[in-house]
Amino acid sequence: MRGWIKLHRKLRGNPVFNNPNLLRLWLICLTEASHKSRQQMIGNQVVELEPGQFVTGRFDLFDMFNDGLTKSDKAKSERTVYRWLEKLEEMNFLSIKKTTKYSLVTINKWALYQQDDKSIDHSSDHQMSNECPTNDHQMSTNKNVKNLRIKEYKEEEEERSPVGNDSPFQQIEDKYLSRRGGGLMITPNDAQAIERIIQEQIPLEDVLVWIDEIFDQYRPRHRADGIKSFSYLEKGILDRWHAKNNQPSNISEFKPKRQQDNLSVLEAYAKENGIKFGGG
Known part of the structure; x- marks a missing residue:
């Protein structure tokens, strides 16, 4: 637990900043990640870790997340915490390689955001400094810094570009969360309901249109009323799908x-x- 990590200011503009659970888990991941290449024993297996990687499991992650929290703030199950980890993966914060014994987590862009100036390879610069004037060495160093900033800018531009290849589950989840207007996570029951809708092989475009339609037609009874479960949408979607496939015959x-x-x-x-x- 020694050492330090860097946090980019743009984190404050990311939805994860306003979700205490995701933000806590993200900081845990950053502080768990290795700062250098090393080996770790998992049972009788040696795992090679690169900078920005760490090995974990559902129960280990669950214990780390709940450590120091009051009973009311603790996560209820290891499945919930691992689902939050998968949410961070969906948001492109990290990637997860799953095995039967453990999960290997890799922090995306670790070198870009966590590598300090001393970690940058200046060996060629130092070699040149013995042969060239000081101003040439300074120009070379500035060029390295500039290239790093250009790389950061390009990758941020890629993040802002639409991906367009989200899975049907992800598109349905995103539509539901955007219309619900609160929270960044769905419940396990919501996920099961979405899976059932997908298994019905209903065209995705119909599902997305009907989600909007159901929300638009919903009339809340009071200010605290609203659609809080995807199961409510599931019934409306199935009703519309049944009606579409069972038009009155001539x-x-x-x-x-x-x-x-x-x-x-x-x-x-x-x-x-x-x-x-x-x-x-």
Whole structure:
């Protein structure tokens, strides 16, 4: 637990900053990550760690998250904490490589944001300084710093560019969270409901349109009322999908049969009562 980490100021403009659980977990990840290449024993297996990586598991992560918290603030289960870790992965903070024994977590852009000036390879600069004037050495150092800033700018631009390849689950989740208007996480029950909708093989564009439609048509009974569960949306989506696939059929083909039945009844009645039926 020795040493320090850097935090970029742009974190304050990220949604994770306003979510205490995600922010706490993100800081745990940063402080757990290795600052240098090293080996770690996991059982009888040696794991090679690079800077910005650490090994963890659901229960270890759960214990670290709850350490020092009051009972009311603690996470309720290890599954919840691991789901938050996966949320950080979805938000491009880190990546997770899962195995049957552990998870290898890699902090994205570790070298860009955590590497200090002493870590930058200036060996060629020092070599040049023995042969070139001091101002040339300073120019070379400034060039390295400038290249690092250009790389940071380009990667930030890539972050702002639309990805366009989110999974159906992610698109449905994002639509639901944006319309719900509160919170950054869904519950396990919400996730199960979304999975059930996906299994129905309902076209994604229909699902997204119907989520908007259900929210637009919802009339809250009071200021604290609202759609708080995806299960509510699930029912509305299934109702619309059923209606779309079971449109009323054309019953005109049955009219001649009904008409013939009615004529038969009238003809029998007329014959029984000696009434002349029909023309001629």
